[in-house]
Amino acid sequence: MKWWIINALCWLAALPACAAPAADSLRGDTAQRRPTFYERRTQHLRSSWARLVPNMGSIHFYGGVGLVSLGTGWHYGRKDQWETEVLLGFVPKYESDHNKATLTLKQRFVPWRIGLSSRWAVEPLTAGCFVNTIFGEDFWARQPSRYPKNYYGFIPKLRTSIFIGQRLRYNIPSRNRIFWKSISAYYELSTCDLYLISALPNRRVRLGDILTLAFGLRLEIF
Amino acid sequence: MENLFPISVFSAALLLTGCDVLEVHPYDAHVEGERHINARAVERIEAACAGRDSVRFAVVSDTQRWYDETAAAVAHINAHADVDFVIHCGDLTDFGLTREFEWMRRELERLEPPYVCLIGNHDCLGTGGDVFRTMFGDPNFSFDAGDTHFVCLNTNAFEYDYSVAVPDFGFLRDDLEALGPDTRRTVVAMHAMPFSDQFNNNVAEVFQEKIRTYPGLQFCLCGHQHTTTQFEPFDDGVVYYECGSAAKRQYLVFTLTADGGLKYEVVDY
Numbered sequence: 001m002k003w004w005i006i007n008a009l010c011w012l013a014a015l016p017a018c019a020a021p022a023a024d025s026l027r028g029d030t031a032q033r034r035p036t037f038y039e040r041r042t043q044h045l046r047s048s049w050a051r052l053v054p055n056m057g058s059i060h061f062y063g064g065v066g067l068v069s070l071g072t073g074w075h076y077g078r079k080d081q082w083e084t085e086v087l088l089g090f091v092p093k094y095e096s097d098h099n100k101a102t103l104t105l106k107q108r109f110v111p112w113r114i115g116l117s118s119r120w121a122v123e124p125l126t127a128g129c130f131v132n133t134i135f136g137e138d139f140w141a142r143q144p145s146r147y148p149k150n151y152y153g154f155i156p157k158l159r160t161s162i163f164i165g166q167r168l169r170y171n172i173p174s175r176n177r178i179f180w181k182s183i184s185a186y187y188e189l190s191t192c193d194l195y196l197i198s199a200l201p202n203r204r205v206r207l208g209d210i211l212t213l214a215f216g217l218r219l220e221i222f
Numbered sequence: 223m224e225n226l227f228p229i230s231v232f233s234a235a236l237l238l239t240g241c242d243v244l245e246v247h248p249y250d251a252h253v254e255g256e257r258h259i260n261a262r263a264v265e266r267i268e269a270a271c272a273g274r275d276s277v278r279f280a281v282v283s284d285t286q287r288w289y290d291e292t293a294a295a296v297a298h299i300n301a302h303a304d305v306d307f308v309i310h311c312g313d314l315t316d317f318g319l320t321r322e323f324e325w326m327r328r329e330l331e332r333l334e335p336p337y338v339c340l341i342g343n344h345d346c347l348g349t350g351g352d353v354f355r356t357m358f359g360d361p362n363f364s365f366d367a368g369d370t371h372f373v374c375l376n377t378n379a380f381e382y383d384y385s386v387a388v389p390d391f392g393f394l395r396d397d398l399e400a401l402g403p404d405t406r407r408t409v410v411a412m413h414a415m416p417f418s419d420q421f422n423n424n425v426a427e428v429f430q431e432k433i434r435t436y437p438g439l440q441f442c443l444c445g446h447q448h449t450t451t452q453f454e455p456f457d458d459g460v461v462y463y464e465c466g467s468a469a470k471r472q473y474l475v476f477t478l479t480a481d482g483g484l485k486y487e488v489v490d491y
Contacts, residue, residue, distance in 0.1 A: 194319060
């Protein structure tokens with residue numbers, strides 16, 4: 001068991017860690033020597049790229065981006081209040097001809113984190129926006145050339161949405177970690193651009209009509 | 223602050239059970255509720271009008287994203303129009319989104335007379351064509367109201383880049399062949415009229431010749447250009463009546479009388 005924990009942690013920390021052995025072996029050969037420009041340069045390059053390693057993942061259900069979506073992303077910021085995520089979603093065909101895939105780019109703001117105990121914490125508000133693109137020949141990003149300019153004044157392929165939500169977070173004690181540092185359950189209520197412009201001039205389209213619910217698990221790796 | 227979370231989870235659960243918030247995608251074509259609306263309406267119309275030699279019906283069109291106006295039209299038709307049925311000449315949606323169809327259906331379902339819907343060019347966007355087919359049925363269909371035959375056609379050829387049989391002459395041929403012997407009059411309804419940007423204008427004249435072979439072609443119905451007007455595109459005595467969009471707050475009422483006469487009214491609501 002212990003071996004697996006070490007192994008998993010090594011893998012998850014793969015890129016930031018890979019600079020360390022190199023430095024160690026150098027230190028063994030030439031003790032106390034100041035790193036050369038080349039060494040500092042490669043070290044800098046490694047640590048810069050290491051920051052791009054995704055440090056969280058997610059499993060996301062519904063929410064207008066797919067029946068189920070798998071996400072990977074980054075949490076960052078001085079108070080760890082920002083998150084950026086990329087999700088790949090699956091849309092079953094239902095009454096249409098094909099199953100479809102979607103891709104989502106999502107930005108989230110998490111202003112508060114309230115600890116309930118050493119393990120449990122509540123994030124009472126998450127808010128943000130996302131852009132979703134759906135693949136398939138029925139959805140154009142640029143109006144086909146046969147149409148006069150601005151024949152349809154919108155882009156079927158691209159939806160922009162805003163959302164708010166909440167999360168409950170469980171911090172896994174370090175001795176029990178296998179893959180993840182923490183797991184959060186969340187839900188989000190969103191609405192998209194076309195729903196908003198449908199609801200605004202119409203009393204008959206109510207708030208409940210334009211809301212979309214999503215729920216899922218956020219998995220923090222490190 | 224600690225108490226907030228259970229409360230909001232509870233309200234989210236309420237929402238979940240309360241309405242259709244679990245959406246896969248705005249274009250998911252996941253249709254819930256009423257389906258095959260045209261087929262059931264046709265059954266009601268044919269049963270109610272069987273054996274009659276007069277018919278009275280209303281026409282609405284281009285109700286996309288005008289839900290309040292549509293609701294007003296529905297209420298007015300229910301209260302004042304006294305019609306056998308209602309024809310919607312297409313463009314129920316602006317973007318072809320699945321929820322738009324559901325919202326528009328919610329308004330139209332309040333109509334007391336049976337109603338049939340034609341497909342508009344906006345209804346073809348994204349997966350809209352699939353949703354239309356599921357919710358309403360085949361975009362080309364016909365029915366008889368007493369001695370009058372109604373032909374409803376998809377004429378949005380431009381949406382398919384002219385690669386699909388629109389208007390479908392095969393459908394017209396089969397429909398003409400299947401025509402009952404009692405048919406005295408015919409009305410042809412479509413969304414986009416000949417010579418409009420959506421129509422396959424290469425066959426506009428051929429189309430007109432074909433529909434003139436129907437017994438007693440009375441007139442044609444259309445929408446698309448959002449104004450209530452009438453015109454005679456082929457100078458052959460066949461009038462096209464166009465119904466304005468819901469924003470114009472008008473619908474049309476036609477009465478085909480037993481003596482072969484026609485009464486045409488534009489109703490403001």
